[in-house]
Amino acid sequence: MTDHLILGAKILGETTADLVLRDGKIATLGADTAAPREGVPLETIDATGLIALPGMVDLHTHLREPGREDAETVETGSRAAALGGFTAVHAMANSSPVADTAGVVEQVHRLGLESGWTEVHPVGAVTVGLAGENLAELGAMAESSAQVRMFSDDGICVHNPVLMRRALEYVKSFDGFVAQHAQEPLLTEGAQMNEGCVSSVLGLPGWPAVAEEAIISRDVLLAQHVESRLHVCHVSTKGSVEIIRWAKERGIDVTAEVTPHHLILTEEMVRSFNPVYKVNPPLRTAEDVQALREALADGTIDVVGTDHAPHPTQLKECEWHQAAMGMTGLETALSVVQHTMVETGMMDWRRFAEVTSVRPAEIARHGHQGRPLAVGEPANLILVDPQARRTVRPEEHATKGRNSPFSGMELPGRVHSTFLAGHRVVADGALQTSLTGREAD
Amino acid sequence: MRHLLSTADLSHSDALSILDTAEEMSAVATREVKKLPTLRGRTVVNLFFEDSTRTRISFEAAAKRLSADVMNFSAKGSSVSKGESLKDTVQTLEAIGADAIVMRHWASGAAAQLAASGWTDCAVVNAGDGTHEHPTQALLDALTLRRGWAAGRGHGPRGTDLTGMRVLIVGDILHSRVARSGVWLLNTLGAEVGLVAPPTLLPVGVEQWPVSVHYSFDEALASGPHAVMMLRVQAERMGGAFFPTPAEYTRRWGLTDERLARVERLNGPGGDGAMILHPGPMNRGVEISAAAADSPLNRVLDQVSHGVSVRMAVLHLLLSQSHDDGSSA
CATH class of the missing domain: 3.40.50.1370 (Aspartate/ornithine carbamoyltransferase)
Incomplete structure (x- = not known):
């Protein structure tokens, strides 16, 4: 394995230091650069102007495998993750078959290990087949080789309050948590976009903010009642932020996530009727966007999760009503967060590391991810060029999905290098070799 | 274009x-x-x-x-x-x-x-x-309204718009492409548009439209409209949660014989009752009574030829x- 000498990186965007990565760990940091070891190649990287950050951890990724390999595979999604600066992703359970058994989560986990571009942690379904009727074998998934701690029916809300209560209670036995897709189903039947001024003009059935807020209100109270851990996926409204803030003030064990697209895009985009803007929860108002940014800055929202949702072209090249919901996000997340949060002065790179790496790793209980950049820590880290600017071209992305809502936008920042357990999987913005020796083709 | x-x-x-x-x-x-x-x-x-x-x-x-x-x-x-x-x-x-x-x-x-x-x-x-x-429907409605409005003013319709005309659109605004096209066009042409509907059949966000909103048909008629445009109530809305029963809808938002009598007494474009429009096909006895459907004030066949x-x-x-x-x- 190659050793790496990184010269002149700004640690968390603050002080400049040299780092040596050796045997999967940060061997030295600062002036006392270690001498090259005999027989081990040393790669020197000039990191002048680059920022060193802990590798990003995504709690919300759709890798589509098994079942929809035309949309994405663990391999292609892992490559996209590495290029986007993620050293760990959590693969949502809505595959086909659903990841509701130890067998399926072990399969996804194994595919991730074989790819070796990023860590792939399967998310287990809360209910069998995401049907919202019976609990899946959560314990079996927790005890499997995939060691699942995160459970979600994402895409579908666990709307039955009794089932949600039981799930929250049950996961306590292995320190798991439930990640809720907060969407009251009856209030959103046939919903196509945010309900409000724009939907009234476009004649598209509305997805009202109250449908999200009602579920979050219920769930934080359930989490309080049974003293369990709740994670709220893709928070999208100002009202949701206020409910979560209230819950945290009361000491309820709730964490929350926001997607990059909800930090930047609004329902105004839907006026084009271009299905690339169709997503669930829907794009909201400028007021919601502002509230989400403030909540991410002040800690009410804990993490950024991409909700990376690749779709084959024909599912987006059709009428709005028929189009699939979702957007790609792995390869644009860093740029969008830099643009909306760092360049607006709402957060610094240290806070960026918290919301993209430290907190998601803590929530998922990964002791080797989201760690400080310090001697002896696992070498899961990235180098970022904050000065770079690039125009988003989905056709150049490693994901199979071409459904990026940022297509054609110029955004700041670029992932220069990604180190996974000390192995350089991305160099100068391009895939190298994976931990398992796979090459990008 | x-x-x-x-x-x-x-x-x-x-x-x-x-x-x-x-x-x-x-x-x-x-x-x-x-x-x-x-x-x-x-x-x-x-x-x-x-x-x-x-x-x-x-x-x-x-x-x-x-x-x-x-x-x-x-x-x-x-x-x-x-x-x-x-x-x-x-x-x-x-x-x-x-x-x-x-x-x-x-x-x-x-x-x-x-x-x-x-x-x-x-x-x-x-x-x-x-x-x-449904833009051509709005245009044919505007053509119909302009004919009446111009005739009432004693001149031809060409080159004129609807400035000063008050038009009510009554019924299921929420699901109506006719209303969504009509509101913008009539507004562009200078008409004042009022919407009349049960709150369940008005879209959230309607408060941002350039219209006045009325829940009461009778109060809206008191504002003196020059034309009343009745929208069709789709069969699939009946019996849902939008309104309790078709009979209650008719009583509160239908152009009944009693309301027809009021419409006849309104100052229309020519001072002889307000114009009645309907995009068709009419549900006689639901949103419009048989007498209103057959009234000389009703322009539904003009609308078809327009x-x-x-x-x-x-x-x-x-x-x-x-x-x-x-x-x-």
């Missing part, structure tokens, strides 16, 4: 241009030979993804009176899951040689998507998209101009 997709993006001058052209087209209908040669050799396709015999026949009559070749394509039920995509359907029609596509679709935004897609060079006419817009004139005007303006100067202005 390259396409006609919505009235929200129709300028005052474009709207007047269509209405004035429609007046000329109306004159053709009174001739012995009801046909103009302007679109000879051009092909208009009526692409209907949902049934609407009335609208299709109206467009067909309009295109034929302009000597265009007409093809009707019924693609009901076509979808990605069930069959051919919109893209493939449209590219097929283009390959057959269509110059204009008149599209009715159950999905809001389908016409706008088609026009923006790059799948076809055809002119696109929105013949109703989901619950979004529909042909307006659609002739739209096809003429979209196709003959681009044909003459070779541009897509």
